[in-house]
Amino acid sequence: MMTTMMKPSLIAAAAVLALAGCASTTNYARPAAPVPATWSVAGTAGAAAPLPWQQFYTDAQLRELITLALQNNRDLRVALLNVEQARAQSRVQDASLLPTIGAGVTASRTPGSNGAINNSYQAGLQISAYEVDLFGRLRSLSGAALERYLASVEGSRAAQISLVAQIASSYLSLRANEELLSLAEQTLKTRDDFYRLTKLKSDNGVASGLDTSAAVSQVEVARASLAQQQRLRALDLNALQLLVGQALPQLAGGTAWNAQADVGMIADVPAGLPSEVLVNRPDILQAEAQLKAAEANIAAARAAFFPSLTLTTSLGTASSELSRLFSNTVWSFAPQLLMPIFDSGRNKANLASAQAGRDIAVAQYEKAIQVAFREVADALAGRATLAEQLRATQAQARADEDRLKLVDLRFRAGASNSLELLDAQRSQFAARQAVVQLQLARAQNSVLLYKALGGGWVAQ
Numbered sequence: 001m002m003t004t005m006m007k008p009s010l011i012a013a014a015a016v017l018a019l020a021g022c023a024s025t026t027n028y029a030r031p032a033a034p035v036p037a038t039w040s041v042a043g044t045a046g047a048a049a050p051l052p053w054q055q056f057y058t059d060a061q062l063r064e065l066i067t068l069a070l071q072n073n074r075d076l077r078v079a080l081l082n083v084e085q086a087r088a089q090s091r092v093q094d095a096s097l098l099p100t101i102g103a104g105v106t107a108s109r110t111p112g113s114n115g116a117i118n119n120s121y122q123a124g125l126q127i128s129a130y131e132v133d134l135f136g137r138l139r140s141l142s143g144a145a146l147e148r149y150l151a152s153v154e155g156s157r158a159a160q161i162s163l164v165a166q167i168a169s170s171y172l173s174l175r176a177n178e179e180l181l182s183l184a185e186q187t188l189k190t191r192d193d194f195y196r197l198t199k200l201k202s203d204n205g206v207a208s209g210l211d212t213s214a215a216v217s218q219v220e221v222a223r224a225s226l227a228q229q230q231r232l233r234a235l236d237l238n239a240l241q242l243l244v245g246q247a248l249p250q251l252a253g254g255t256a257w258n259a260q261a262d263v264g265m266i267a268d269v270p271a272g273l274p275s276e277v278l279v280n281r282p283d284i285l286q287a288e289a290q291l292k293a294a295e296a297n298i299a300a301a302r303a304a305f306f307p308s309l310t311l312t313t314s315l316g317t318a319s320s321e322l323s324r325l326f327s328n329t330v331w332s333f334a335p336q337l338l339m340p341i342f343d344s345g346r347n348k349a350n351l352a353s354a355q356a357g358r359d360i361a362v363a364q365y366e367k368a369i370q371v372a373f374r375e376v377a378d379a380l381a382g383r384a385t386l387a388e389q390l391r392a393t394q395a396q397a398r399a400d401e402d403r404l405k406l407v408d409l410r411f412r413a414g415a416s417n418s419l420e421l422l423d424a425q426r427s428q429f430a431a432r433q434a435v436v437q438l439q440l441a442r443a444q445n446s447v448l449l450y451k452a453l454g455g456g457w458v459a460q
Contacts, residue, residue: 028295030288034366035373051267053164053456059265061251062171065244069167070160072245079152079159086145086152093145096138099130099311105325121325124316131310132335137303140296147293154286161282165451167243169444172265174236174251176440180433181229187429188222194425195219198418211418218422222429266446280454287361287368294354294361301351307339372452379449386442393438397431404428 057063070076105123112118133139195215201207241248312334319325340347407424410416450456 028292031291031362031365033369035369051450051455056267056450056455057164057168057265058267059171061249062168062265064249065171065240066164066167068246068249069163069244073163073243074245076156076159076163079156083149083152083156086149090142090145090149093142096131097133097142099127102126102128119321120318121321122316122318122330123325124314124330126312126314126316128312129310130312131308134309135303135306137300137308140300140303144293144296144300147289147296151286151289151293154282154289157282158286161451161454161456163243164456165447167240168266168447170236170239170243172440172443172447174233174240175265176436177229177232177236179436181226181233183429183432183436184222184226184229187425188219188226191215191219191222191425194418194421207418214419214422218426221426266443266450268446281368281372281452282454284365284368284372287365291358291361291365294358297354298351298358301347301354304347304350305340307337310336310338312336375452376449379445379452382441382445383449386438386445390435390438390442393431393434397428397435400424400428400431 053066054063057066103125106121108120110118110120131138195212195218198207198211198215202209202212237248313332315329315331317326317328318330319328404424404427407416407421411418411421
């Protein structure tokens with residue numbers, strides 16, 4: 001008897017669930033990339049993304065810092081937690097596609113017309129206010145939530161790539177400033193020795209007060225440069241500690257700064273094509289996922305113009321006596337179809353808002369591509385010119401070094417005065433500083449190019 005009575009309810013429920021499968025889907029088309037087909041500065045074939053950061057950053061201490069940062073950096077931790085939150089919200093939205101079934105037992109007592117008390121007991125399962133997704137509104141909202149989740153995943157990848165690049169850039173800056181600090185210490189010692197010699201000569205009437213004043217000036221210039229480099233080194237350490245998210249390990253014994261600067265610290269990075277940037281960069285994939293979510297919101301807003309079907313049904317047992325509660329089977333099936341007629345323009349406004357959101361997402365997606373193109377173009381331009389600039393500056397530094405040696409020999413032989421020697425020292429010091437700064441710029445440019453091509457992320 002129970003099986004016979006359940007058939008109408010099950011058949012009706014199956015029918016409406018089948019109708020829900022007819023939900024519409026969005027027709028997404030990727031917008032054309034608003035950038036030139038090639039860069040003005042050509043690069044070699046290949047892409048940086050397949051090269052993991054463990055292979056690109058070859059310095060052992062740098063790899064250790066990156067590993068610690070990936071474990072402890074708070075910004076990256078927030079990005080990963082945003083992924084978890086978006087995933088949970090997507091699951092919440094998916095749950096609306098299926099009915100919520102509740103179970104319970106109810107009892108009621110009401111007075112009858114003859115003065116007697118009527119008892120009613122009921123137990124069973126119930127589906128209340130389940131919306132059948134006839135026109136795809138709920139499925140579109142579920143799709144939008146899924147795309148937002150995927151966007152958060154790409155956002156976490158972008159955060160990791162950015163963090164790795166920041167660590168590398170700060171570490172290279174630290175090593176360069178340590179080299180400049182050592183140069184300032186050497187220069188201060190040399191100029192202090194020269195000042196003492198000049199002072200001795202002045203006390204014996206061999207040198208003039210002008211020579212002494214010039215020597216004092218150069219000593220103070222070197223002392224100011226030393227203080228500046230000490231401050232910059234401290235700032236680099238503070239920046240690294242914030243990025244790493246904990247106290248820094250001992251950094252002594254790292255790869256020494258040398259004539260090539262980046263040799264032994266980072267590998268060479270191959271430059272790729274614009275299409276490879278679009279495939280590999282997570283910020284572009286994030287913007288595209290957000291665009292897809294906006295398209296899904298439009299589909300949901302359009303579906304709101306159509307009728308909605310709400311289903312309420314129950315299946316269980318009932319009796320007027322508690323002892324006979326499970327003796328009789330009862331069921332109910334109550335669909336409700338609601339057609340919007342007058343809503344004060346609410347649905348039209350929601351559709352207009354969704355369409356504007358889609359246009360915003362398109363603009364953001366196109367901007368992400370343009371930013372990516374500009375970042376790679378800038379890095380390629382730096383790669384093409386920094387090497388030549390560094391070569392010329394190194395040649396200038398060697399020439400100033402030779403000049404200083406010759407002037408020093410002439411000064412010791414009495415053929416040159418102290419002002420000429422101080423000028424040679426000043427030029428040689430400035431040239432050596434410029435070499436280190438250009439070495440740093442070239443190394444950091446390689447880091448930026450590697451990041452711009454989507455490198456620096458490895459699946460966990």
